[in-house]
Amino acid sequence: MTGRAFIPLIPLLNTRVASSRAYATGNEPHTPPTGHVADKLGRPLRDLRISVTDRCNFRCTYCMPKEVFDSGYRFLRHADLLSFEEIARLARIFVSHGVEKIRLTGGEPLLRKDLHKLIAMLASVKTRDGTDVDIALTTNGSVLARKAQQLAEAGLKRITVSLDGLDDAIFRRMNDVDFPVRDVLNGIDVAAAAGLAPIKINMVVKRGVNEHEVVAMARHFRGTGHIVRFIEYMDVGTSNRWRMDEVVPSAEIVQLLAHHFDLDPVEPNYSGEVAERWRHRDGSGEIGVISSVSHAFCRACTRARLSTEGKLYLCLFAGLGHDLRTLLRGSELQPAATDSQLEAAIGHIWRARDDRYSELRGPLTAPMPKVEMSYIGG
Template identity: 70%
Template sequence: MSRSHAATQARPSLRVRRTHAPPARRPRSRRTRRARQASRRRVAAAAIGLSYARLTTCARAAACSALPGRGRMIVMTVTDTLARPLRDLRISVTDRCNFRCVYCMPKEVFGRDYQFLERAELLTFEEIERLARIFIADHGVEKIRLTGGEPLVRRQVERLVEMLARIPGLGDLAMTTNGSALARKAQALKDGGLRRITVSLDSLDNEVFAAINDVGFPVERVLAGIEAAAAAGLGPIKINMVVKRGVNEDSVVPMARHFRGSGHIVRFIEYMDVGHSNGWRMDEVVPAAEIVAMIGAEMPLEPVAPNYPGEVVERWRYRDGSGEIGVIASVTRPFCGGCTRARLSAEGKLFTCLFAVAGHDLRALLRGGASDAEISAAIGGIWRMREDRYSELRTAETAGLPKVEMSYIGG
């Protein structure tokens, strides 16, 4: 036997003690997870002005707000301080526009040096869809309208339409556009699931219209877009005309006359003090009553009941049954008491009024890792604190208060 082998034999046998792997540090992992959740909630709370404790409570409630009941989801209705429910969501998909309308994006302000949002600042289509699902499933939103800027300048906006149209529970999906690209986009929008379209057209007179849009865009191309939309099945089409004294009030009757009997509905809108760039003055407002009187003098009208409670448009029909018009009298007959609209800017800020001073940053929640329940809680908390009624309180003095521009928040 070799010496080395003998030495090995002489050694006492060593028993290898098998031990289980050290237990995973689950408590520490759980603490870490909770800490991260708490951090997200603090960010959420700071973004919307809620306390951390309040947001946590709301998030727990939001997680239980939609429970199965007899084969469908039960959606808890959220109301604001004036008992107004949240029913409509307007989503701005871009702050850019190819027009420079004098009452919205005057060229003196929105010139070549104007800094629009960078692409990375815009909500992605996936982020918009996620927010829309939360608004619909948790807060009872029934209608979504895509706005801008000009929504059709956002690349592949048809894909967003298709994504939104698939959301369960959405009752209506519409868009407001200046019509400049509608002739080539109408069919794709319809195929994607868009149900209705509204086209802004402030005069049928090319000289007047060119002066308003300030880029020389011809009326004929907008009319071609309206025809394409009708052919695609996006009717009844609504045409919005903002009426400003000294600019286009002489176009009111010709506009009504042109679309009478077409099945399309012209809506005449009082010139509003949205933002600060349009130099709004009360004496430039043509009251809705005056507009109705102008049209009625040639084509007799009679009032029509609203389609639903809280409808902002005052409806009138021609007595001979050849169609109807609408007027939006937000200056002379404000409708704040029935307003059910929330507005989402292109960069993800939630506004509770067209005339709001500031918005609430939902993009920070989306990109900060917040859960759907936390985002839902933020939305609910914002709406419950809502007390806006700017138009009811409007005076010459309030017109000078800080407000966001219409091109940013969407009309």
């Protein structure tokens, strides 16, 4: 493959967003909103996921299958990426709209050079009530051991590690590279020692591949203080050849775990939490499941997603993004937007949001164009 097949699905939407004049004159003073901006379904904007790179050193079959993302694949040029300064500027504006949590994703975010500098910039951003923004990161753990201390010192608060099996052969079937599980586990230990504990471990469960690793994964992390979350295999993007019969429903996962452990349900930490939680009755930890296929949580979704090149997506399964980079940088047709104009544009986009793909998933949604997970961030 010689090009990014999904690019036609996410054009520059100049007619929709990249004309900030439609939303603000630029003459009014910049004043943060007094409350959360809400979409058409009443969902506030609370969480922002920022993809800092579309590159990854793994080729997970459910995200970046090797037959598509091969040596001929054209990734984004560095000039196309948002700079750290541009990301931090947008983050401040999103926070003015009520965002309280920012998660850095990819691709593999730790492949972005000097990422700790961006984290330090974001760590200086305060919410409307003056508290620190919760800054988290999702990683495959491959270089975590080398970077964990630096990330923590820069202001990273939390970390999630993707780990789809404990057996090297199974791990390889999922990520399609020759990388030892022990190195990921070492990265988790180093991150915990750096102060990033408790760490969340995300395991995508795919029938016929790694479902028999579920109990082993729960047992391995029991008593460590870390939280394992089992994620239903999702139809994100168009390249992973997703099939419903490869999904292991979360109810089946919980039933399997309950056969081996005494578990009690736990109330959500906050409204809109995506994971359903269970605690080991003996107090040795907890596990969670994320049921985006079998039990969709669209009606409580408060997440916006900023792609590597500055497009705003309102759903993980979206096919179209709203171009903020052109607003940031300007063009031959219009000057760069002011903060006030960017704030107005983002508010306008969110208020028009009515996405709920997972609730509507079916034969009619399967062929719909969707952006790849490695581009938008998981």
